[in-house]
Amino acid sequence: MRSHCLVVALVLIASPRLARAQYNVPSQASGQSGKLEIAGEESSRPASPGLSIGWELGASLDFMTSDPSGRVADPGLAERKLKFTDVVLFRAHGLVALGRRAELFAGVDLLPKQPSSTDELVWQGALLGARYRFTDLLSGYVRGQGGPGLARDGSWLAGEAALQSNVDIAEKTLFWESALGATYTQLFPDEPVDKAFWQTELLTRSGIAIREKRGIFATWLSFTFHFPLVARPSPGSPDPASGRALDPATRVGVAFGMVLGVSRSLDLFIEISLLDRGDVDDPSTTLPILSGGFDQNRIVFGFNRRFGHRRRAHD
Numbered sequence: 365m366r367s368h369c370l371v372v373a374l375v376l377i378a379s380p381r382l383a384r385a386q387y388n389v390p391s392q393a394s395g396q397s398g399k400l401e402i403a404g405e406e407s408s409r410p411a412s413p414g415l416s417i418g419w420e421l422g423a424s425l426d427f428m429t430s431d432p433s434g435r436v437a438d439p440g441l442a443e444r445k446l447k448f449t450d451v452v453l454f455r456a457h458g459l460v461a462l463g464r465r466a467e468l469f470a471g472v473d474l475l476p477k478q479p480s481s482t483d484e485l486v487w488q489g490a491l492l493g494a495r496y497r498f499t500d501l502l503s504g505y506v507r508g509q510g511g512p513g514l515a516r517d518g519s520w521l522a523g524e525a526a527l528q529s530n531v532d533i534a535e536k537t538l539f540w541e542s543a544l545g546a547t548y549t550q551l552f553p554d555e556p557v558d559k560a561f562w563q564t565e566l567l568t569r570s571g572i573a574i575r576e577k578r579g580i581f582a583t584w585l586s587f588t589f590h591f592p593l594v595a596r597p598s599p600g601s602p603d604p605a606s607g608r609a610l611d612p613a614t615r616v617g618v619a620f621g622m623v624l625g626v627s628r629s630l631d632l633f634i635e636i637s638l639l640d641r642g643d644v645d646d647p648s649t650t651l652p653i654l655s656g657g658f659d660q661n662r663i664v665f666g667f668n669r670r671f672g673h674r675r676r677a678h679d
Contacts, residue, residue, distance in 0.1 A: 418461045424633075424666025426453040430659055432644040440515050441482055442658040443644050452477035453488065453655060455666070465497045473511065473655065485512045488654055503528045514652040518553040526567055536577055543569040547590065549651065558605040563595035563612050571619075580625040588617040599648060611648040615641045621664075631668045637661070 428451040432443055441451065457471035471491040478484055493507025505528070510521040526545020533540055544567070551561040571586025592612040602609040621635030638661050642649030651657035 418670065418672035420459045420461075420668055420670040421457070422459075422666060422668040423454070423456045424664050426455060426655075427451075427663045427665075428453065428655075429661045432659065441478070441484065441654060442514055442650060442652070444479070446479075446660075448663075449477065450479055451475070451654075457491075461672075467495045469493055469495070469507075475654070483516070484514065484654065485516060488512065501529055501531065503530070511653070513551065513553070514654055514657065517555075517652050518551065520549065520551050520651070520653055522547065522549040524548075524567065526569075533572075537575055539573045539575065541569075541571050541573070541586075543567065546593075551652065553606065553608075556605050557603050557608070559597045559603045561597065561603070561608070561610060563610050564593045565590040565612070566593055578625075581623065583622045584620070586619045588619075590615045609648050611646070613642060613649055615639070629670045631670075633664075633666055633668070635662075635664045637664075 427448055428446060429448055430442075430444075430446045432445065452475075454474045454476050455471060456474075457469060459467060459469040461467050469491075470493075473488040473490070475484055475486050475488045489509060489511030491507060491509045493505060495503060495505035497503040504526065506523070506525040508521070508523050510519065512519050524545060524547045526543045528541060528543040531540045532538075547565045547567055549563050549565075553561065567588070567590055569586060569588045571584055573582055573584035575582040590612075591614050595610040595612050597603045597609045599609045599611045617637060617639045619635055619637040621633060623631050623633040625631050639656060639659065641651075641656065641658055641660075644650060644658055
C-alpha cells in the first residue's frame with residue numbers, strides 16, 4: 365500500500381526455488397514499497413507439468429500518527445496532531461503467482477477510524493500491478509493506484525515502475541536489495557483549474573534483511589528516497605484559476621519490520637515506518653493524499669495467508 369498511488373514495490377528474500385516475486389501486505393496496500401519478504405518456500409517435490417499457480421490473501425491494520433508544527437483554525441488530517449488510534453487504515457490484498465516468474469496483485473484501502481471532526485471517505489484507494497523476475501538477481505514491477513483526495517477534494521492517480529536487484533550476501537541468511545525507478549502522480553482537484561497538476565520523481569531504495577533459513581522468522585531495514593524531477597504547475601508559474609502550484613522536495617522513508625511464520629501457509633508481521641514529505645505550512649510541498657502525502661509515522665500489524673504451491677516446505 366504502501367503512503368498511495370498507479371504503483372507496489374518490494375524487497376524479497378526467499379529460497380532460490382521460489383519465484384522471488386512475493387509481496388508483503390504493507391507494500392501492496394499502502395504504496396510504501398520496500399518490504400523484505402520471507403514468506404513461503406515452495407515444496408522441494410518436482411513441479412507438475414503445466415503452469416504452476418499459487419495465490420495469497422492478506423490484510424492489515426495501519427495505525428497512522430503525525431505531529432505537524434503548523435496550526436490552522438480548522439485543521440484537516442494533514443494539519444492536525446494525530447495520536448495512536450486516531451487514524452486507522454484497513455488494507456486487504458490478493459495476489460496470484462503465475463509460474464515461478466510472474467505475479468499479478470491487487471489491493472484496497474478502507475478508513476474505519478478517523479477523528480470525529482473530519483469527514484474523509486471510507487474508501488481510500490485501490491491498487492493493481494504486476495511483477496516479473498528476469499533472473500535470480502534482477503526483477504521488475506509496475507503498479508497503478510488511485511483514490512480520493514483529502515477533505516474529499518477531487519481524486520488522484522499515481523504510477524510507479526522500477527527494476528530491483530536481490531543479492532544473497534551470506535548463505536541465504538543475509539540479503540541486500542536495491543531498486544531504481546520512477547513515479548508519476550497526477551491530482552484532479554474539484555475546484556476549477558486551468559492547468560494539469562502532476563509531478564514525477566526518481567525512486568531509489570536499498571535495504572537489508574536477516575532471514576532464518578527455514579523462513580520461520582525474518583527482520584528487515586529499508587531506506588527509500590524520492591528525488592523530484594518535474595512538477596507542474598510550478599511555484600514560478602502557478603495555476604491562474606486556483607493560484608495553486610506543486611513544489612516537491614526530496615523525501616525519505618525508513619522502515620523496520622519483522623515476520624513470523626506461524627505455519628507453512630500463514631505469516632504474521634509488524635512494520636514500523638517513518639515518512640518525511642514536505643511541510644504542512646507550505647501545501648505545495650505536500651499532496652492531498654492520506655497515505656504518504658505528508659509527514660507521518662506508521663505501525664502496521666497484519667498477516668499473509670498462502671494457498672497452492674506458495675506454501676513453506678517443512679525441513
